[in-house]
Amino acid sequence: MKTNLLGDNLKYDLKSSLVVFLVALPLCLGIAVASGAPPMSGLIAGIIGGIVVGSLSGSNVSVSGPAAGLTVIVLDAISTLGTFELFLAAVVAAGIIQLILGFLKAGVLGYYFPNSVIKGMLTAIGLILILKQIPHALGWDKDQMGDMDFNQMDNQNTFSEIWYAIQYFSPGAIPIALIALGLIIFFERPKIKNHRILGLVPGALWAVISGILINQLYGIFMPEWKLEAEHLVMIPEVESIAGLGSLITFPDFGLVTTPDFWVIAVTIAIIASIETLLSLEAGDKMDPYKRISPPSRELVAQGTGNTISGLIGGLPLTAVIVRTTANVGSGAKTKLSAILHGVLLLVLVVGIANILNLIPLSCLAAVLFVVGYKLAKPSIFINEFQKGKNQFVPFVVTVVAILFTDLLTGIGIGIVVGIFFVIKTNYQKxxxxxxxxxxxxxxxxxxxxxxxxxxxxxxxxxxxxxxxxxxxxxxxxxxxxxxxxxxxxxxxxxxxxxxxxxxxxxxxxxxxxx
Known part of the structure; x- marks a missing residue:
């Protein structure tokens, strides 16, 4: 495969960057709100994750941005330190710690995660994406899109939220979600996807356009079905790039000498590094060309990204599997796709925020349905079962643990079970x-x-x-x-x-x- 950034791969990377942008936009906003941080902080982290980390990373497919797995940690850290500005200083310190870990070649630890746990993590995230988007597809948007934990920020859980959505759905959201899903599936067909003209624009973009148009038609012909603000993307609007300054927050290093500050900084650095290494390996497994990404270089890239993100008001970031899956599934060839998605976040959020704020969350739910299905196909369970219980049991335990707790807890449980079966296998043989x-x-x-x-x-x-x-x-x-x-x-x-x-x-x- 050619690896030049501006050659034959450009059309694939540009198309993929559009899909990743559409996936990243609601997640960046949702994760920020779920973390108790300003919405703009999530977008800043997404922009830095795309442009800065994407440029420095050695991965061809991985995408970085604010991570749902850090939501509870961020929320607790802001509460402990007292202000968002003090928390930003801890993010800067965490980035510096990651840089040190990268230079010390600590990324090699990523190779020691059991394969069954990596696959379980991917499958669990796919199932969570599907379950979490059902309420949004039904027009019940009380919980943020970036909330991936079983126990949610609105005091519900994954399944009770679905039950409430079934009872209190918005009728206008369902046709939008179904039509958007149909368009995505249609444009995912190989004949259409590879067509010289029809394949130029990704189905996800057609889905978003259809969602905006249908909702505007509701306003004319069926006003009672029209989806209003809480059911739409909500981006802080600025008139120019210069206007971004009013939305940027700078760190306060006033607590840098206190134990709480360093406990939080080290926690963010370690958890973000673990999630990055897991996502990096998962991305390599999904890469159709099976390229291997240098993990220690990734820690350096993430450390640089977190340092800059903290300095200008952004959330901590990691390599994230949902956006990486969307990237691979959309046909990305090189890391230019990740970089361009960051550019799109920067340019479009500033240039057409008023148009982006017309996007119904129900049509974005359809985009994430497809991403989730690609991660959790029934064939994956069958393949793991056929490998025997030593692979299948850790896989299933990881899936169930993540589904009913949160990403980091579930991975921890899966790793313990996976190591047990590794020891058991070696013990027997x-x-x-x-x-x-x-x-x-x-x-x-x-x-x-x-x-x-x-x-x-x-x-x-x-x-x-x-x-x-x-x-x-x-x-x-x-x-x-x-x-x-x-x-x-x-x-x-x-x-x-x-x-x-x-x-x-x-x-x-x-x-x-x-």
Whole structure:
């Protein structure tokens, strides 16, 4: 594949950037409001995530911006520090900490997350997107679009919110959502998507245009169905780029010497780094060209982005999987798509905010429905099930845990379960004992650690007196000291049980007994 930014890839990246922009716009605003921060802070983080992080990142598909996973942390931090300005200073400090982590090559830790947990995270986010958009598609917009936790900011949960939406739906929202969804599905068809003319404009943009037009027609022919302010995108309007200055907030470093300040800064840096590394690896798995992104460089990019975002009034940002999925699904080829989505956020928010504020949230819900489905297709569950319980159980646990808690808690639970199954698998396969005509083969496979001591001891004690035993360690690259000591003890006492021992593939030293 060609990787030049201005060559054949431009048409794909430009098209993808439009879709990512439409996905990012309500999420940036929603996450800011759910975090107890000014709406503009979410847009600033989205702009910095696109232009700055996108330019510095080594990923071709990852998109950065304000993260739903940090919502509760941001809300609590603003409350603890007292003002939004003091919180911004902590974001700057968090960015500097990330820069240090990146220069120390700490990004390599991202390679140690279990694959089943990564896939579970992606699938869970897909299901959450679908469930969270149902109320918006029905015209029940009491909860912010960026609220991804099970227990919501409006004191409801994911399922009770759907129940309220069914009871108190807005009739005008449903046709808008259905028509928008139909347009997106139509333009996603391979023949249309790859058409020389019809494929130039993404279905998501047609969906948004249709939503605006239908709602305006409601005002003429069916005023009672027209969706008003709470059901529409709400962007702070400015008349020029110079006017952005009135919406920018600068940090206050007055608490930089206090413990609370640094606890919050370190927490943001660590959580944002973990979410970034998870999203980065997930993005690489979705990349059709299977390119590998340098994780430590990503931490440097994110650190730079967070430092700048905090300095000009933006929320903390991470690599985010929803926008990354939209980017990959829309056919992005290079990181130019992520950069252009940031440019679109900057230019269009300033230039046509009055038009963007006409977009119904129900048609944006249709866009996110499609993104969610791509992450949580039924075939994904089938494929994971076919891999066996050691992969399927951590996958399902991660999905359920994220669905009923929040992203970070769910991932933590999934990692614990995933590591348990990794240890269990190695525990079972590291020692193999077979018997043929009274001759026992004790085979040490792969690495053998102290975790295998108990079963090995049991196997050796069950070998009958008078047997012949072959201890084979040719495939074991590492044998723990405890295991060596156990085998030495067995060899030293084998004559007492009339057991003949043959040793292959490892050194032993029979200790003298007093």
């Amino acid at each position: 590291s020692v193999l004992v077979t018997e043929l005509n009274g001759q026992y083969l004790v085979k040490l496979q792969k690495d053998v650690s102290f975790l295998n001591k108990a079963p090995l001891m049991r196997h050796l004690s069950e070998i009958p007196n008078g047997s012949t035993v072959i201890l084979n360690g040719t495939k074991a690259k590492f044998i723990d000291h405890d295991i060596n000591e156990l085998l030495n003890d067995f060899i030293a006492t084998s004559s007492d049980r009339d057991i003949k021992v043959e040793v292959e593939g490892f050194n032993y030293n029979i200790k003298e007994t007093l």
